[in-house]
Amino acid sequence: MSNMIIGRYVPGNSIIHRLDPRAKLILSVSFIILIFLANNWLGYLILGLFTLLAVASTKISLAIYLKGLKPVLWLIVFTIVLQLFFSPSGHVYWAFGPFTVTNTGIINAVYVFLRFLFIILMSTVLTLTTQPLALADALEYLMKPLLKIKFPVYELSLMLAIALRFVPTLMDETVKVMNAQRARGVDFANGSIVKRSKAIVPILIPLFVGAIQRAIDLGDAMEARGYQGGENRTKFRVLAWQRRDSLAVLVFMCVLVILVGTRFLM
Amino acid sequence: MENIIEVKNISYQYPSSTSKALDNLSFSVTKGEWVAIIGHNGSGKSTLAKLLNYLLVADAGEILIDGQLVNEANMWTVRNKVGMVFQNPENQFVGATVADDVAFGLENRGIERERMLALVPAALKEVQMDVFADREPTHLSGGQKQRVALAGIIAVAPKIIILDEATAMLDPKGRKEVIAAIRKLKDRLGKELTVISITHDIDEAADADRILVINDGQLVEEGTPATIFSSGQRLLALGLDVPYAEQLKLALKNLDVDVPEEYLDEERLVQWLWQLNLKM
Numbered sequence: 001m002s003n004m005i006i007g008r009y010v011p012g013n014s015i016i017h018r019l020d021p022r023a024k025l026i027l028s029v030s031f032i033i034l035i036f037l038a039n040n041w042l043g044y045l046i047l048g049l050f051t052l053l054a055v056a057s058t059k060i061s062l063a064i065y066l067k068g069l070k071p072v073l074w075l076i077v078f079t080i081v082l083q084l085f086f087s088p089s090g091h092v093y094w095a096f097g098p099f100t101v102t103n104t105g106i107i108n109a110v111y112v113f114l115r116f117l118f119i120i121l122m123s124t125v126l127t128l129t130t131q132p133l134a135l136a137d138a139l140e141y142l143m144k145p146l147l148k149i150k151f152p153v154y155e156l157s158l159m160l161a162i163a164l165r166f167v168p169t170l171m172d173e174t175v176k177v178m179n180a181q182r183a184r185g186v187d188f189a190n191g192s193i194v195k196r197s198k199a200i201v202p203i204l205i206p207l208f209v210g211a212i213q214r215a216i217d218l219g220d221a222m223e224a225r226g227y228q229g230g231e232n233r234t235k236f237r238v239l240a241w242q243r244r245d246s247l248a249v250l251v252f253m254c255v256l257v258i259l260v261g262t263r264f265l266m
Numbered sequence: 267m268e269n270i271i272e273v274k275n276i277s278y279q280y281p282s283s284t285s286k287a288l289d290n291l292s293f294s295v296t297k298g299e300w301v302a303i304i305g306h307n308g309s310g311k312s313t314l315a316k317l318l319n320y321l322l323v324a325d326a327g328e329i330l331i332d333g334q335l336v337n338e339a340n341m342w343t344v345r346n347k348v349g350m351v352f353q354n355p356e357n358q359f360v361g362a363t364v365a366d367d368v369a370f371g372l373e374n375r376g377i378e379r380e381r382m383l384a385l386v387p388a389a390l391k392e393v394q395m396d397v398f399a400d401r402e403p404t405h406l407s408g409g410q411k412q413r414v415a416l417a418g419i420i421a422v423a424p425k426i427i428i429l430d431e432a433t434a435m436l437d438p439k440g441r442k443e444v445i446a447a448i449r450k451l452k453d454r455l456g457k458e459l460t461v462i463s464i465t466h467d468i469d470e471a472a473d474a475d476r477i478l479v480i481n482d483g484q485l486v487e488e489g490t491p492a493t494i495f496s497s498g499q500r501l502l503a504l505g506l507d508v509p510y511a512e513q514l515k516l517a518l519k520n521l522d523v524d525v526p527e528e529y530l531d532e533e534r535l536v537q538w539l540w541q542l543n544l545k546m
Contacts, residue, residue, distance in 0.1 A: 133362045165362045168404040217357035220321050224350040225360070225418065226342065226374035234376050236369030236386070 008068075010128045014059040015244065017129045021138035023245040027252050028126040034256060035115050040266040043259050044114050050255050051118045054125050068124040069117075076116045083109040136160040137239055154230025162218070170211060177206050269330075270426060270460050271295040271318070276327030277483075278313055287313040289483040290327070297425075298457030302474035302491075303464045306505035310483040311464045312353075315430040318462075319348050332425060346375070349419030353431040355411035356403070364390065364406070364414050365399040371422040389421035390414075392454075393447045409440020413447050420451060427451075429463045433470060445470060468495070468509045472531060479504065492529035511535040 011017075016024070038044050055065060069076075086098075087105030094101040126135075140157035147153050178188060181202060188199050271294060278288040287310045295301050305311045316322040318329060320341040329336040331344050349371075352358045361367030368386045377385070390396040393413040403411060412432055419427055429448065433441040452459055463470060471477050477494045479487035481504050487494060495501070495512050502508060508516070511532045515525045523542075530538060 161362055162360065165359070165403065168402075169356055172404075214354075214357045217352065217354055218360065220316070221350075221352055221358035222360055222370075223321060224319050224345060224348075224352075225371040226345050226422070227370075228342065228374065232376045233373050234379060234382070236366060236373055236379065236382050238379065 008127050009131050010060050010064065012059060012129065014057055014129065016054065016058045016125060018244065019129075019248055020239055020241050020245040021130050021134040022141055022239060022241070023248050024126050024130055025135065025138045025142065027248060028122055030252065031122050032119050034259065035118055037256075037259050037263070038111075040262060042266055043262045044111065046255065046258055046262065047118055048114065051121050055121055058125055058129050060128055064128065065121060065124055068128075069120055072116070072120060076113060079116070080109045080113050083112050132164045133161055134239075136164060137237060141239060152230065154233065158230070166211075166214070169214075170207070173210055174203065174207060177203050268297045269294045270297040270299075270332055271462070272330040273314075273318075274328050274330075276317060276324040276329060278310075278317060278322060278324050280313075286483050288317070288324075291480075291483065291485055292327075293478055293485055293488070295460060295462065298460055299476065300452060300461040300463070300474045302471035302477045303462065303480060304466060304468070304471050304477060304506060305480035306466065309480045311480050312430055313483075314480070315350065315428050315462070315464050318428060319350055320344055346422070347424050348426045348428060349422065349424035350428045350430060351412060351415045351419065351432040353434050355408040355415070355435060358415055359403045359411055362402065363399070364395060364401050364403075367403070367414055368418045368421050371418050375422060385421045389417040392420050392451065393417045407440055408436045409443045412436065412440065412444045416444070416447055416451070425458070426460045426462065429461070429465070431464055431466070433465070433467060441467070441470075445473065449473065466506065468506065472509060479506070490529075495529040496527060 035047060038047055055062075084101060084105050087100065087102050087108060090102035090104030092100055092102050093106075130138075136157055139160070140153060143151070143153045143156070181199075182188070186199055186202070188196065190196075191199075273291060273293050275290050275292050276288055277286055277290055279286045291310075291314070303311050303314065313322060317324050318331065318336070320336050320338075332347050334340050334344060334347075336344050359367055360370045365386050368389055369382050372382045372385060387396055387399065390399055393416050395410060395413050395417060398406065398410065398414075403414075406414070415432075416427075427448070433444050436444065448461065448463075452461055461474075463474060465471055472491045472495070474491060477487075477489060477491055478485055479494065479501075486504065487497075487500070495509060499516075509531070511530055511534075514535065515530065519525050526538065
């Protein structure tokens with residue numbers, strides 16, 4: 001269960017770790033949009049340098065980042081192959097039936113690969129350096145304008161926080177249920193896919209029953225402790241925007257300006 | 267003596283059940299008292315706990331908490347006065363970390379953050395969990411989680427604490443720690459705190475000033491631990507365990523040893539035992 005995407009947080013004390021989760025969340029999302037502004041090699045070079053800078057300043061080993069790339073490897077390969085063999089325009093280097101390799105095809109394939117790489121690396125920077133709970137807090141803050149249209153922002157963020165808090169609990173329970181069934185002779189590792197999938201069903205049923213019981217108990221406990229919904233609640237955990245957060249935004253703006261500049265230069 | 271809890275003729279039946287979980291039950295608790303409610307599984311004692319806090323609504327009868335009728339209009343003020351520790355340590359841990367969980371009740375009551383920053387560490391210190399403030403629940407034992415739950419209640423300072431089988435899922439060490447933490451709190455607050463301990467752990471009940479025995483939703487016996495436990499046979503008939511010391515006494519009695527009638531805890535039984543042959 002150690003390769004789960006959620007909760008891949010790696011504790012540390014780097015500058016990126018200490019950034020406000022709101023800053024990290026906004027900048028990561030903006031960066032993904034920013035990537036699509038690049039249309040030439042200089043732009044990609046600048047984005048690449050910026051990504052590497054962010055990755056390096058987390059002080060987390062590169063191996064962990066590469067592990068993050070693994071699950072999407074096939075998606076990347078598939079997209080590159082598509083770009084490489086099915087580009088209709090440009091100078092043709094090689095052709096066989098419907099497959100043609102052209103110079104624009106090669107360039108596009110490289111660009112698509114780089115886009116994927118940057119997006120995955122940047123979002124990995126976000127998840128590795130930010131506790132899921134801090135992200136939930138950031139999300140709550142950023143959704144606050146939605147309160148005006150009566151959107152249950154506080155309830156949603158509490159739900160998210162509780163869901164995150166129960167992830168390890170439910171994983172423990174899954175392991176327990178699986179062990180109990182293994183002890184009775186169920187084999188989860190061998191057999192055909194159909195057979196293995198069938199073995200999953202008896203895990204899900206006790207897991208769901210347990211989760212529902214937990215939810216009932218938790219609801220009672222929350223009410224007993226005076227929970228009456230989002231309004232009029234104060235917050236124990238607060239986010240504090242600091243100078244380094246403004247600085248991070250500033251650096252990002254510089255990259256944005258330079259990137260736009262390259263569009264006119266090249 | 268002022269009655270802080272008054273239960274008058276309450277009945278409750280679960281919608282899915284054919285028999286009443288509580289049947290015309292009445293009792294009262296004076297301010298500052300420590301009352302244990304014992305009964306076998308399914309005797310209705312946890313139902314009673316939930317009725318006291320308006321988590322369930324009685325079919326008939328009424329409950330007064332601190333002079334206030336427990337009903338829909340008063341439910342939040344009643345809940346402010348009654349803190350509850352539930353059975354399952356995992357399922358009442360709301361916060362992502364220990365400190366967050368202790369703060370949950372304060373957040374609900376709209377206490378300003380500055381006061382929370384003082385109240386949360388103080389409550390954690392009281393149950394000796396202050397060094398764990400930033401821990402996540404997965405890294406805590408059951409006993410530690412229950413002490414955090416207790417800290418969450420200490421922080422909001424209710425007049426009544428209800429322990430609904432709070433030690434039932436713990437190992438002996440965790441159980442001792444939790445009971446010690448409650449006793450310490452009770453010693454500090456004295457008459458300002460009333461403790462209702464719902465349990466089937468007889469040793470926990472032995473700490474109480476008074477014991478109520480519930481069977482099939484009805485009050486069958488009431489008295490000090492000494493008087494309740496001395497009728498060992500009756501407790502066994504109600505499906506309850508008798509404390510170890512009392513079991514030993516019963517076994518000795520069967521061997522025609524002349525044993526004292528009143529209830530002895532383990533320590534006093536040892537005292538009596540080593541003197542037994544001296545007298546002969």
